[in-house]
Amino acid sequence: MREQGMLIVVSGPSGVGKGTLCNILVSKVEDVFLSTSATTRLPRPGELDGVNYIFMSHENFEDKIKKGQFLEWAKVYTNYYGTPKDVVIKKLSEGKDVILEIDIQGAAQVKKNYPEGIFIFIAPPSIEELEKRIIKRGSDTKDSVDLRLKCAKEEIQAAFDYDYVIINEDLDTAALMLQSIVLAERCRVSRNKKKLLEIKGGSQL
Numbered sequence: 001m002r003e004q005g006m007l008i009v010v011s012g013p014s015g016v017g018k019g020t021l022c023n024i025l026v027s028k029v030e031d032v033f034l035s036t037s038a039t040t041r042l043p044r045p046g047e048l049d050g051v052n053y054i055f056m057s058h059e060n061f062e063d064k065i066k067k068g069q070f071l072e073w074a075k076v077y078t079n080y081y082g083t084p085k086d087v088v089i090k091k092l093s094e095g096k097d098v099i100l101e102i103d104i105q106g107a108a109q110v111k112k113n114y115p116e117g118i119f120i121f122i123a124p125p126s127i128e129e130l131e132k133r134i135i136k137r138g139s140d141t142k143d144s145v146d147l148r149l150k151c152a153k154e155e156i157q158a159a160f161d162y163d164y165v166i167i168n169e170d171l172d173t174a175a176l177m178l179q180s181i182v183l184a185e186r187c188r189v190s191r192n193k194k195k196l197l198e199i200k201g202g203s204q205l
């Protein structure tokens, strides 16, 4: 068991497949914990409180901002979204890798406070394909689809500040890429110094 897990940020436009890819990652790779965000948006059909999101009122959310209970938070489209701090700190200290599926504003806050995090951007093969995926999901009005597509173009510009980009064209390939990044990052020498010392004996590297 590792002493400290890695903080992994996954961002990308709405409908690109972040949720799908993160769920596959959690099902395939051990010791990965997907953080559940808090939000003021209403649940979509089938979404469960505490599973997909922790749904709360604007008042409650603002109270938690004041109390410093979020690792990061942002207003995305018209609602607040934030990462509850306590759970993330606990899971990292248990040696779990924590995935934050958050927007580009939240990712920038994490990068400022936690530069050793790993920043992964998921991009669509094209804007046309992104539009198809958002429409296929069936949870957005025409205005909401248009707003998401407009924001997508600005979000893709932010990809240049990330460590990795995955173009989610073929789902199986993209899922494998995400797993590969996490597993390769676990193999960095800098993260394995203690283990190497244990194996070779002695305290000198």
Ligand SMILES: Nc1nc2c(ncn2[C@@H]2O[C@H](COP(=O)(O)OP(=O)(O)O)[C@@H](O)[C@H]2O)c(=O)[nH]1
Binding pocket: 011, 012, 013, 014, 015, 037, 038, 041, 072, 073, 074, 076, 081, 082, 083, 101, 102, 103, 104, 105, 106, 107
């Ligand atoms: N900053 C921040 N963004 C979040 C958080 N949780 C979700 N988001 C982002 O909020 C945006 C809207 O998410 P959602 O309402 O699920 O809509 P979707 O992206 O269309 O599925 C997405 O870009 C998410 O990545 C969070 O805790 N913090």
Ligand SMILES: Nc1ncnc2c1ncn2[C@@H]1O[C@H](COP(=O)(O)OP(=O)(O)O)[C@@H](O)[C@H]1O
Binding pocket: 012, 013, 014, 015, 016, 017, 018, 019, 020, 021, 133, 134, 136, 137, 168, 169, 170, 171, 172, 174
């Ligand atoms: N590589 C892919 N090819 C085709 N459809 C995909 C692919 N990845 C995800 N999808 C579909 O696109 C839709 C949006 O995916 P979702 O994971 O909800 O996106 P996000 O979490 O980024 O908003 C879902 O219907 C999902 O099944």
